[in-house]
Amino acid sequence: MNSLPSSILKIFIKRGYPIVILILAWEFVSRTRLVDPFYCPPFSIAVSALFEGLFVSGEIWVHIEMSLGRAMAGLFSAIILGVTTGLLMARFAPINSFLDPLISVIFPTPKLALFPILIFWFGIGQISKILLIFISCFFPILINTYAGVNNVDKYLIWNALTKGASDTQVLYKVIIPAATPFIFTGIRVASSFAFILIVASEMIASNEGLGFFIMSAERTFNSDRMFAGIILIAALGFGFDRLLLYIQKKLFIWRDTEKESVSGL
């Protein structure tokens, strides 16, 4: 079955050619010493350092596991709690009026600024980082869930009520399905935060993880390893986003959007 890889390749070339051009430019500029290759090694050198770390020494795998594990732990707990809280806020006015002002204060605060408190309280191990990811992912998911629920067409709810639906049935059969696109957008935003913060937090206070890997390469002037780590994170972030877009396409096959963008915006 060689139709799938070749079609992916075709799409990649047709849509991805700007990326290829960028990479070739990078390679060229570095190899011809237009830029000092000590500071900016050619793309191919970075990639071979990456291969070395993955398949020769195998040391990078630990870092990948650590970073992804923490990010996913924080993200998934944020999804569960964020969606639940959003639903509760939309449904119960007292909960809404209590949480709303708190959110308006905490949400705009860059969560990375809270990281020192978390380190102070929980040390530089797993908990502080997972908590950081959780707090940062929680708010966009909560806010999008709340918006999604509030945006459900009143007539759809009326439709269900006039057919005898109970409140619970309205929730599961109308509100949640109608709000899911919004919730999913919140999850996409939150996952980009998760990637940013896991790298940042590991650069600041960690002994392993991809952020640590990049930072320690920088400190020891190993620019090829540094770029290797950066390329890896970019690839992981890209891959995860593609996965989300794929899920989105399958889940929301019913949606009326005919966009053909690569970025999925």
Add this chain to the structure above:
Amino acid sequence: MFKIEINGVSKVFRSERSAEIVALKNISLKVNEGEFVTIVGPSGCGKSTLLYLIAGLVTSTEGEILVNGKKVNGPDPGCGIVFQEFRIFMWRTVLKNVLFGLEIQRRFPKDKQMELAKKYIEMVGLSGFEERYPRELSGGMKQRVAIAQTLICNPEIVLMDEPLGSVDSITREVLQREILRLWEGEKKTILFVTHSIDEAIFLGTRVAVISARPGMIKEIFDIDFPYPRTGAEKTDPKFVRLRGKIWEIIEKEVPKLR
């Protein structure tokens, strides 16, 4: 006992920005079982609000509404409503949309549900489209889904809020005849809101003409064309005269819309 009794009903909407809106004022109407009553009036006269009151989705400020002799105090599956602009569920296929009410009510086992769904899908002329999503359907088709979705629950009363307003005129003629056919076949009590005088006279056993806001019943006409109606009625002199009379009443209401 009347199927629907509307006694001195008024509805006032209060908004934060001070001005009260009196949507309906002192509406009284008695509907017998099996009637097809059409309600016609200019835009914004509260016709939709009247349906929402009967359906129990909105409460009246004054007066009461009785269905089967009992006061309405909330939505009830015995009273189905088809909204303007096909409010069907975009994330469900045609089949699952039509099944929706049966899923909620859980009165029948799965195989019986499927049987009913196929029956009503065929009845509204959408056989073959069961697995399509609403986004793949035209406006007329979506409205047919809405009608099937409501009728499958077998409500005794069917309220229809300008169901053919968003549909092109050819589809409209087709759907008018289909609705009449369904009504004649199932003998339900139908209240049908429209802003088309022709449609009101063509479909109804009686036509209630409502004034501009605050909506009040100006006059009720009995329509004595026999059923089944073919469309030939529309050129009958009686029809034309009645149309003129109703238009005269409504024409006087139009300046009030400014």
